[in-house]
Amino acid sequence: METIDLLKKNLLFKGCTHEDFELLSGLFVERKVSANTTIFSEKMPGEALYIIKSGEIRISLMAGEGEEVGLLQLGPGDFFGEIALLQESSRAVTARSETAAEVIMLSRKDFLALLDLDPRVAAKVTLSIARLLAMRVKAYSTKLREHLLS
Structure with missing residues (x-):
């Protein structure tokens, strides 16, 4: 699937025009990820948003002494790491590929450049x-509550 087609199907880009998609697609970079690979982990600097082209990604967090709590299982078309576009901070969760995967990523640096290039698209x-x-x-609050009550 082409980057522009993936963007058109994603809720993050609802309301964007064909011209917006052309602009946005040029900002994304493709990355292949092997199975069982950590894409990012908790406390790492947040640097990019990811959209899954293929494969499965698990989002989890550590809850205490080495206990990992699964929050989400994501597949093609899903996205993760979006906070990195809005705030320069460390990751709150870990993202790991469950299978071989392909993702497209938008760096915070390129998103900030979009704010100057086309503020209207960046606002959308x-x-x-x-x-x-x-x-x-x-969703996370519900998962955490269930975990704490079990």
Whole structure:
């Protein structure tokens, strides 16, 4: 699947025009990931947003003494690492490939350049990220509550 087609199907880019997709697709870089590879781990600097082209990625966090809690299992079309675009901070979770995978990534540096290049497109993406982050916070809170109560 071409990058532009993947972007068109992703909720992060809802409301974008064909011209917006042309601009955005040029900012993403493809990366192949072997099975059982850590893409990023908790406390690493957040540097990019990832969208899965193929394969499966597991999102988890450490809850205590070496106990890993799975939060999400993601597949083609799903995205992760979005906080890195909005805030320069360390990762709150770990992302690991369960299978061989292909992802496209948008670096924070390139997203910040988009703010100067086309603020309208950057605003659309930022608003979508904010909405989707709110949904994920609810999902994570539910998972954490279930874990603590079990």
